[in-house]
Amino acid sequence: AHAADAAATTLGFTEVPVGYTTADAVAPGYSADVLIRWGDKVLADAPAFDPAAQTADGQRRQFGYNNDFIGYLPLPAGSDASDHGLLVVNHEYTSADMMFAGVTADTQLNEAQVAVEIAAHGQSVIEVKRSNGKWAVVEGSRYARRIDTGTTPMVLTGPAAGHDRLKTRDDATGTQVIGTINNCAGGVTPWGTVLVAEENFHGYFAGTPTGAEAANHKRYGITDEPWYQWHRFDARFNIDANPTEPNRFGWIVEIDPYDPASMPKKRTALGRMKHEAANVHVGDDGTVVVYMGDDERFEYLYRFIASAKLDRANPATARDILDDGRLSVAKFSDDGALEWLPLDWGQGPLTPANGFNSAADVLIETRRAADLLGATRMDRPEDVEPNPVTGKVYVMLTNNNKRTADQLDAANPRAKNETGQVIELTAPDGDHTASRFTWDMFLMAGKPEDGAVYGAGTTEAGQLYCPDNCAFDNKGRLWITTDQGSAAGKRQIADGVYATDTTGAGRAVPRHFYRVPTGAEMCGPCFTPDNTTLFVAVQHPGEDKGSSFDTPSTRWPDFKDGVPPRPSVVAITKADGGVIGG
Ligand code: FEO
Ligand code: CA
Ligand code: CA
Ligand code: CA
Numbered sequence: 001a002h003a004a005d006a007a008a009t010t011l012g013f014t015e016v017p018v019g020y021t022t023a024d025a026v027a028p029g030y031s032a033d034v035l036i037r038w039g040d041k042v043l044a045d046a047p048a049f050d051p052a053a054q055t056a057d058g059q060r061r062q063f064g065y066n067n068d069f070i071g072y073l074p075l076p077a078g079s080d081a082s083d084h085g086l087l088v089v090n091h092e093y094t095s096a097d098m099m100f101a102g103v104t105a106d107t108q109l110n111e112a113q114v115a116v117e118i119a120a121h122g123q124s125v126i127e128v129k130r131s132n133g134k135w136a137v138v139e140g141s142r143y144a145r146r147i148d149t150g151t152t153p154m155v156l157t158g159p160a161a162g163h164d165r166l167k168t169r170d171d172a173t174g175t176q177v178i179g180t181i182n183n184c185a186g187g188v189t190p191w192g193t194v195l196v197a198e199e200n201f202h203g204y205f206a207g208t209p210t211g212a213e214a215a216n217h218k219r220y221g222i223t224d225e226p227w228y229q230w231h232r233f234d235a236r237f238n239i240d241a242n243p244t245e246p247n248r249f250g251w252i253v254e255i256d257p258y259d260p261a262s263m264p265k266k267r268t269a270l271g272r273m274k275h276e277a278a279n280v281h282v283g284d285d286g287t288v289v290v291y292m293g294d295d296e297r298f299e300y301l302y303r304f305i306a307s308a309k310l311d312r313a314n315p316a317t318a319r320d321i322l323d324d325g326r327l328s329v330a331k332f333s334d335d336g337a338l339e340w341l342p343l344d345w346g347q348g349p350l351t352p353a354n355g356f357n358s359a360a361d362v363l364i365e366t367r368r369a370a371d372l373l374g375a376t377r378m379d380r381p382e383d384v385e386p387n388p389v390t391g392k393v394y395v396m397l398t399n400n401n402k403r404t405a406d407q408l409d410a411a412n413p414r415a416k417n418e419t420g421q422v423i424e425l426t427a428p429d430g431d432h433t434a435s436r437f438t439w440d441m442f443l444m445a446g447k448p449e450d451g452a453v454y455g456a457g458t459t460e461a462g463q464l465y466c467p468d469n470c471a472f473d474n475k476g477r478l479w480i481t482t483d484q485g486s487a488a489g490k491r492q493i494a495d496g497v498y499a500t501d502t503t504g505a506g507r508a509v510p511r512h513f514y515r516v517p518t519g520a521e522m523c524g525p526c527f528t529p530d531n532t533t534l535f536v537a538v539q540h541p542g543e544d545k546g547s548s549f550d551t552p553s554t555r556w557p558d559f560k561d562g563v564p565p566r567p568s569v570v571a572i573t574k575a576d577g578g579v580i581g582g
Contacts, residue, residue: 008455008456008457008509009457009501009506010475010477010501010582011477011501012582013028013030013511013513013581014027014028015461015511015513016461016512017461018461018493018494019492019493019515020488020491020518021494021518022518022556022559023554024515024517024556024557025514026514026572027513030514030573031573032570032571033134033135033571033572033573034568035128035135035569036063036124036126036137036568037063037557037566037567037568038065038066038067038120038566038567039054039059039062039063040062040063041061041137042061042062042124042126042144043145044139044140044144046061046062047061051101051549051562052562054099054116057119059120060119060146060148060150062146063091064120064122064124064148065091065094065095065120065121065567066091066093066120066539067090067523067524068089068090068092068183068185068537068539069088069183069185069186069197069277069523069524070089070524070525070526070535070537070569071087071089071188071257071526072086072087072188072526072528072535073085073086075127077192077258080529082130082530082532083130083131083528084128084129085127085528086125086126086128087128088124088125088194088257089123089124089125089524089537089569090123090186090524091120091122092183092184092199093182094117094121095543096117097549098540098543098547098552098564098565099116099120100113100116101550102550103548103549104548111233114230115150117228117230118148118150118179118230119149119150121182122148122149122152122179122180123147123183123196124145124147125143125144125145125147125257125260126138126143126144127143130533133577135533135573142260143260145257145260147179147264149179150179151178151179152178152180153176154176154177154178154253154263154266155176155177155263155264155265156174156248156266156268157265157266158267158268158269158270158322158323158363159268159323159360159363160268160269160359160364162174162175163360163364165244165364166248166360166364167244168236168244169241169242170236177248177249180196180249181198181201181204181249182200182201182203183197183198184199184200184275185197185276185277185382185523186278187277187279187280187290189254190282190312190315191318191321192258193254193256193257194254194255194256195252195253195277195278195280195290196252196253196255197253198250198252198253198275200221200227200274201249201250202217202220202222202223202274203221204226204228204230204231204237204249205222205226205238205239205245206224206225206226206238207222207238207240207243208224209223209239210240210243213239213246215368216365219365220246221296222239222246247272250272250273250274251266251267251272252270252275252278252290252292252322253266253267254267254322265320267323268360268363268364269304269323269324269325270292270302270327271302271343271363271366272364272367273292273299273300273367274294274295275292275294276292276293276295276381276383276384277292277382277383277384277385277469278290278291278292279292279383279384279385281386281391282312283430283431283432285309287309287310287433288305288308288309288321288322288325289304289305289386289432290304291303291384291385292304292384293378293382293396294367294381295380295382295398296380297379297402297403298378298400298402298403299367299377299378299381300375301329301330301375301381302327302330303327303328303329303432304326304327305325305433306321306324306325307324307326308324326342326343327342327363328340328343328435329341329343329373330375331373331374332409332439333410334410336410336439337437337438337439338425338438339436340435340436340437341370341374343362343370343373344362345358345359345362348372348373349372349373350372350373356369376409376411377407378395378400378412379397379398379412379420379421380398380399380400381395381396382397382468382469382483383396383468383470385470385471385472387472387476387502388472388476389474390476390503392424392425393426393432394423394424394442394470394478394502395423395424395425396422396467396468396469396480397412397420397421397467398466398467398483399417399419399420401416401417401418402416403416410441411423414450418450418465418487419446419447419450420466422442422443422467422480422508423439423440423442424439424440424441425437425439426438426440441453442508443508445463445464445465446463453508454508454509455505455507458510461511461512462498462512463510464496464498464512465482465487465491466484467481467482468480468482468521468523469481469522469524469525470525471525471526471527471534473499473527473531473579474531475581476502476503477499477500477501477502478499478500479497479498479499479525480497480499480500481496481523481525481536482495482498485521486544486545488519488521489518489519489544489545494515494516494517494520496513496515497513497515497525498511498512498513499513514572516538516541517541517542517554517556517565518542518544518547518556519541519543520538520540520541521540522536522537523537523539524536524539527580532573532578532580533571533572533573533580534571534572534573535570535572536570536572537568537569538567538569538570539567540567541565541566541568542554542555549564552565553565
């Protein structure tokens with residue numbers, strides 16, 4: 001079997017066996033070292049982590065909760081340094097029952113606990129350095145920064161900025177927002193910034209949608225049963241008092257980590273949805289194209305083309321390039337064609353007759369605009385990323401257990417889809433601005449009994465569930481990370497990292513490289529430029545049925561009594577210092 005495996009792939013590692021254990025596991029010959037954990041110091045004056053005595057003031061200076069996206073930016077800027085750089089890390093969400101003693105899903109949190117939760121959202125920017133083969137956080141770095149949902153000012157830019165629907169009682173300009181929430185994945189731009197996605201923003205807002213914004217808020221899932229209790233202490237999160245505040249979330253936010261004083265910018269030209277991520281392709285002529293997924297069952301795949309070209313010799317000129325351009329949504333045909341439908345205000349159904357009185361309305365209600373154009377309803381589009389070697393674009397579709405047998409199409413071909421699929425898009429002659437692409441099913445995830453389809457030679461361990469995020473190495477190989485949710489515990493198969501060739505005999509033959517501890521999902525795959533390090537984010541370890549701060553299913557990575565499991569960034573390196581995956 002080993003000889004056959006070796007023949008079918010360029011990936012030169014022995015797979016990690018399937019498992020569901022309290023510790024993580026990596027392929028033999030590699031080490032997986034925890035770099036930074038929830039509560040560790042980000043700013044020099046941060047207090048030491050004490051799970052029994054958390055404060056918002058401390059959390060605002062410590063590494064936040066539930067690390068998701070990781071972006072690596074070399075130091076010095078513009079170099080390809082692979083032993084020294086900045087990491088920008090998203091802190092997507094918080095889980096009070098895993099963070100605080102004595103808390104269950106039904107507990108009324110107190111104001112201090114909610115303040116910790118708010119401070120544990122946002123981003124961390126850390127400086128990291130490798131010496132003698134091991135990565136460490138540089139203490140006292142001038143780049144170190146916490147971007148926090150409760151206090152960090154941001155600006156709305158682009159066509160919707162300043163529109164009446166973005167104005168609130170506290171902000172008559174419609175351009176000034178405090179913080180960003182539920183930042184899932186993202187992307188690093190070729191001009192040295194990071195794009196972070198605002199995903200499930202609806203879960204933070206309470207109230208009954210009524211009045212002018214009612215249909216809008218309902219389309220994005222706001223109800224009087226929010227996921228969080230922030231509205232009990234901050235009226236900003238109560239739509240009865242502040243009906244337009246949710247319109248200031250659901251955007252792509254651009255952050256310049258090289259300038260710690262810079263203000264993050266919410267780029268309204270990229271549309272408003274439950275953004276999973278945003279990844280940039282630059283054409284030979286400098287054309288900037290951004291691919292994005294809206295992660296919810298039956299939502300859409302999007303593309304943005306910037307109006308201006310990138311001057312590669314002068315990347316700083318791209319500072320505001322994402323403020324002007326054209327947004328489109330994908331319509332898949334069963335014959336393998338894909339059409340990009342432009343969301344142009346004033347064209348087709350996107351007119352005042354349907355309540356779209358300006359380009360801003362189209363951007364604020366991107367989903368409704370895409371509905372009217374007849375875009376293809378997908379099985380939860382997560383990461384969408386162009387392969388820098390081949391130029392093909394890969395779409396991670398994680399699952400959709402609500403799809404019924406009468407709602408199938410070739411791109412979403414399974415009813416009650418619990419396992420997901422990966423679609424490959426091809427731009428004609430590499431022209432990513434073309435209005436028509438073609439597409440192929442790259443793989444159908446799951447086991448054979450789920451209707452899975454892989455390349456020949458895929459092992460039992462390599463059969464993955466629920467593709468979520470991804471990265472490419474310098475050989476154009478696709479590294480997929482998975483998120484099964486609570487199904488991981490039921491299956492007793494942990495989430496992890498799976499690598500596959502995208503061409504040749506090893507095409508669509510995933511190989512299992514790393515797995516997370518119980519209850520966790522795998523996020524944030526990110527290579528250094530030389531591919532000798534793969535950073536990954538272990539998110540929500542211990543998030544199992546019946547697990548809590550007091551009785552966690554794992555105490556990874558500390559394994560100390562009284563210390564709960566801690567979401568952490570892990571640096572994976574090869575023992576001989578070589579390229580990950582060989
Ligand atoms: Fe935050 Fe789409 O997962
Ligand atoms: Ca995700
Ligand atoms: Ca990615
Ligand atoms: Ca996920």
